[in-house]
Amino acid sequence: MSTTSPEWYQLRNMVSQGDFSSAAALLRTHPHLLEERNGIGETVLHFLAIEDHLSGVEWLHAQGASLNASNKFGTPLLFEVAQLGYHDLFLWLVNHGADLNQANESGDSLHDYLVEYRCDKMLKFIGEQFPAI
Helix, strand or coil, X not given: CCCCCHHHHHHXXXXXXXXXXXXXXXXXXXXXXXXXXXXXCCCHHHXXXXXXXXXXXXXXXXXXXXXXXXXXXXXXXXXXXXXXXXXXXXXXXHHCCCCCCCCCCCCCCHHHHHHHCCCHHHHHHHHHHCCCC
């Protein structure tokens, strides 16, 4: 049985459908939803980032959701976005405050994580965009 609240799903669905006025109303009565996590430890922002849903990520961030959230396995959303090869979302996240220097629960850097998962194209892209890291 899921321990994720029905409101978490409501917020996710509203934001993913672009119903930001209803989502805002829900957040006014349940502000904790920005930090609440589903069964695998993802915030709604984290979930939408994995789905490459930039407008939802933008809106949730504007409401105060963290861009440096990690799932219950300790994997930062930036790592997963990079692993999935979402270039535009990755750049948006970094340009809006996601920490390129964060580590996962095992202490691996973003670079180490992408090497482990053989994400050569994303490693090259990040190297071109951010040569200092």
